[in-house]
Amino acid sequence: MKSTRQQWIYTFLITISIILTPPIGFLGGFNGGNPEGQTTTELFLPADYAFIIWSVNYLGLIALGIWQGLPNQKDNPRARRAAPWLAVTAVGNIFWILFAGSVTTVPLTVIALLVMEISAWIAYFRLDIGNPDLPTSEKLLHVPLRVYLGWLAVATIANSASALNILGWSGWGLSPVAWTLIMTVAGVIIAWEVGRRVNHDNIFRAVFVWAFIAIFVAQQATPAVAWAALAAALVIAGMIVFTLPRQRLLLQNAR
DSSP, rough: OHHHHHHHHHHHHHHHHHHHHHHHHHTTTTTTEETTOOOOOOOOOGGGGGGGHHHHHHHHHHHHHHHSSSGGGGGHHHHHHHHHHHHHHHHHHHHHHTTTTTTHHHHHHHHHHHHHHHHHHHHHHHTEEEEEEEETHHHHHHHHHHHHHHHHHHHHHHHHHHHHTTTTGGGOOOOOHHHHHHHHHHHHHHHHHHHHHOOOOOOHHHHHHEEEHHHHHTTTTTTTHHHHHHHHHHHHHHHHHHHHHHHHHHHHHHH
């Protein structure tokens, strides 16, 4: 009984946190993923359509929260181990959206995002994502969490730039375009290195392709940024194609 009660407490926390996040963002001035009052020439910003990916993230977190609360998952060790961390990352969304609503608290979004990322990665490993022997239903439920982690990585890069600008960082004399190019390279490195460490998780990498194409669309007024973003998207897409055979081999060897 205690286990079932805990399951539904986590289900409630995850679900209510995700349901409350959009209206809190709307009331708090969060607009299109870009904090209101953000005084920055930041160029690492995708087109508005890219933010629809939050719908996938939020619906996926709710689905995982409900799944771990089902009676038939009471004895599933993966569900039990992951549930508290799914709750932490879900609640973290509320703090992130609150901090993003005011220019004075935008720097705190970086802390919120890091908490969300760390807890989501812990859930990732405790769900044993990448294990080829898991039931198909669990593998499907894992997809939105993998997308979520990719988008959190992109959001952390963007929010870090916003926070540094708001804190008055001079950029060591480099122009905003130069720093955006550096951030683009950092995104490519993260897509490769993090993906490599989790059995070449190409769903995680595909989120970077989505983000960089959206940056290309949004930043046509700055050709250097736009074309660098498109090049980054193509490089990461190449990673995905190149590592697909290796990913299959890793999964076969894990059996």
